[in-house]
Amino acid sequence: MTTSLWKSISPQTGYPYLTEEIEVDVAIVGAGITGITSAYLLSRSGKKVAVLESGEVAGGTTGGSTGNLYSMIDKRLHHIQSKWDKETAGKVTRSRTAAVDLVEKLVQKHEIDCQFKRVPWYLFSETNEKDLTIEKEMRAAADYGLEAKMLYELPIPIKVSQALKVENQAQFDPAAFVKGLAANCDPRNCRIFENSPVHEIEKGEIHVLSTPHGKVRAKNVILATHTPKGIYALQTAIYPYREYAIAARLKSGEFPEGIFWDTEAEFHHSLRSFSKDAEQYLVVVGGHHKVGKAEDNQHFFDNLEQSARKYFDLGPVDFKWSAQHYKPADGLPFIGESPDERIYLATGFSTDGLIYGVLSAMIFADLLNGRENEWVSTYDSGRFTPVKSAKEYLKENIQVMKEYLKVLPGTSDADDFSEVDAGEGKVVDHDGQKLAVYRDEEGEVHCLSAFCSHMYCVVDWNNAEKTWDCPCHGSRFKINGEVIEGPALKPLEQKDFTS
Ligand SMILES: Cc1cc2nc3c(=O)[nH]c(=O)nc-3n(C[C@H](O)[C@H](O)[C@H](O)COP(=O)(O)OP(=O)(O)OC[C@H]3O[C@@H](n4cnc5c(N)ncnc54)[C@H](O)[C@@H]3O)c2cc1C
Structure with a gap:
């Protein structure tokens, strides 16, 4: 099974689940880096805050990230310069630098x-x-005062044509940071609830958020x-992708400190190391595909491992995991108030969201305290x-339209339950219905509606994580139908069929 390095090694939190009805100034849904940094800043500014988390603190994408913190961006600063303009790219760089600095300050302040x-x-x-990409990115970094220089070799055993080095970026264990910050929210103003999935949000003058055993009433809601x-x-302007990661102990040699991004490898790898108990782990992240659109998810792990072994002497893969990111159509995230009054959102972070998450929290803390924020217009969530x-x-939404054709009969993986082998999941056309059918190792069939509870796209089987994934907007579900992530609030409908 898949488990992230960070989720495995960070201490358990043990916050209670919500069992009552409470009223606060701000209800925050989600306890990743966005939710917890927002809770920290808001609670310390005097706002009464409740954080509702469906699983555990840092148990979402934050705990599945690489843990790199940088002013640059995955889709390249020079693309923002050409798609937008130099001023916007400058604001992106400066705002991201400010967020990295805040993380450092918080780590030091609270040890x-x-x-x-x-x-x-x-x-x-x-x-x-x-080479041209590297040169353009070098010029863009220099434009905004980052300490950048060109190299022709790297301190790792990969031969390069050219490399850009930017000094003074950062790295951490993302789950340990978020859990540490959660412990330092102002206890007089902040309550954190784990295992408290929000399944309904009733919008009004006071918004009401329902979880299985309690409710939160709040004037403001942050969908973190x-x-x-x-x-x-805006779900038509952010596109869900999955990406893969492995961590293995280095048997010989040392991996230097740094964030290493390959522009070119088939899987656009990102490499870093992490030390624990005198062992050094190599973390390799890469390979991505639209959610629900991989023939064989397991193949992505195998490819990462094979390419890492070409360059490094590694022990067995101790951790492998996969996580999701949302690519924005125009290159910038969406951070701010949603069309629903006093409901705030932060999304479209691509793979740069540890920093965009912190930046979102800085923006929300200012907005909700009636303070000016110099970055708010750059990331305006209502922009067109x-x-x-x-x-x-066009590319992404044409694909979504094609997915909707799968609601038609005769477009499923199988026509009969008998075609689903043990350990396998398939969408089956059965008696005029489309069913998401999983047969477990003991032969028992688990049967759900194949229609995503968000916008009724047909879900797809993920063989590496044993989940049902929706290719339209990225909702993912366990084999019992429970929501794992994505925009869906409700589980996949249970269907009582046996075979
Ligand atoms: C493979 C990979 C590597 C990455 N590496 C980096 C990196 O090195 N640096 C970087 O800057 N970015 C990186 N990113 C991006 C970054 O990890 C994310 O953008 C960031 O973690 C998002 O944080 P978040 O708090 O917004 O979301 P999350 O961490 O996903 O938190 C959202 C939380 O909301 C909870 N939730 C969802 N629905 C409900 C509900 N109904 N009720 C209650 N709770 C709910 C979830 O359980 C989850 O805990 C990476 C992304 C991927 C995919």
């Missing part, structure tokens, strides 16, 4: 044990095909759920950018 370190960030190309829960028009978004918007 959070998360191995925070300032390290260099490298972007490299193995052949000269991507990585993608907003429910149906929002048809020209900047057109290419991605």
Whole structure:
């Protein structure tokens, strides 16, 4: 089974689940880096806050990330310069730098044990095909005062054509940081509830959030759920992708401190190391596909392992995991108030969201305290950018339209339960219905409606994680139908069929 390194090694939290009806100034849904940093800043500014988390603190994407903190961005600063303009790219860089600095300040202030370190960030190309990208990114970094220089070799055993090095970026254990910060929210103002999934939000003058055993009434709501829960028009402008990670002990040699991004490898790898109990682990992240659109998810882990072993002497893979990101159509995240008054959202972070999550919290803390925030217009959640978004918007939404054709009969993986082997899941056309059928190792059949509870797309089987994943907006479900992540609030409907 898949488990992230950070989730496995960080201490258990043990917050209670919600069992009563309470009223607060701000209800925060989600206890990843966005939710907990928001809770920290708001509770310390005097706001009464409740955090509702369906699983555990840092148990979502934050605990499945790589733990790198940088002012640069995955989709490249020079693309923001050309798609938007130099001023916008400058604001992105400066706001991200401010968020990295805040993380450092909080780690120092509360002595959070998360191995925070300032390290260099490298972007490299193995052949000269991507030299131009590296050169453009070098100029963009220099434009905004980052300490950047060009290299022709790296301190790791991968031969490069060119590499960009930016000093003074950072790395940490993301789960340990978020748990440490949660412990330092103002206890007079902040209550955190784990295992308290919000399954309904009744919008009004006072919003009411329902969980299985309790309710929160709040004037303001922050949907710190990585993608907003429910149906929002901006879901057509953010696209869900899954990405894969492995961690293995280095048997010989040492991996230097730093964030290493390959522009070119088939899977656009990101490499870093992490030390625990005198052992050094290599963490390799890469390989991505649209949620619900991989023929064989397991194959992504195998590829990461094979390519890492080409360069490094590794022991067995101790941890492997996968996590999700939401790519925005116009290159910038959406942070701010939603069309529903006093409901705030933060999404479209791509794979840069540890920093965008902290930045969202800084923005929310200012907005909810009536303070000016210099970044708010850059990430305006209500923006409409048809020209900047057109290419991605058309490509991704045509794909979504095609997914809806799968509601038609005769488009499923199988026509009979007998075609589903033990340990396997398939969408089966049965008696005029589309069913998501999983047969466990003991032969028992688990049967759900194959229609996603969010917007009725047909879900797809994920063989590496044994989940049902929706290719339209990224909702994911356990084999018992429970929501794991994505915009869905309700589980997949149980169907009582046996075979
Ligand atoms: C493989 C990978 C590597 C990455 N590496 C990096 C990196 O090195 N640096 C970087 O900056 N970014 C990285 N990112 C991106 C980054 O991890 C995310 O953008 C960031 O963690 C998002 O944080 P979040 O708090 O918004 O969401 P999450 O951490 O996903 O938190 C959302 C929380 O909401 C909870 N939730 C959802 N629905 C409900 C509900 N109905 N009720 C209650 N709770 C609910 C979830 O359980 C979850 O805990 C990476 C992403 C991926 C996929």
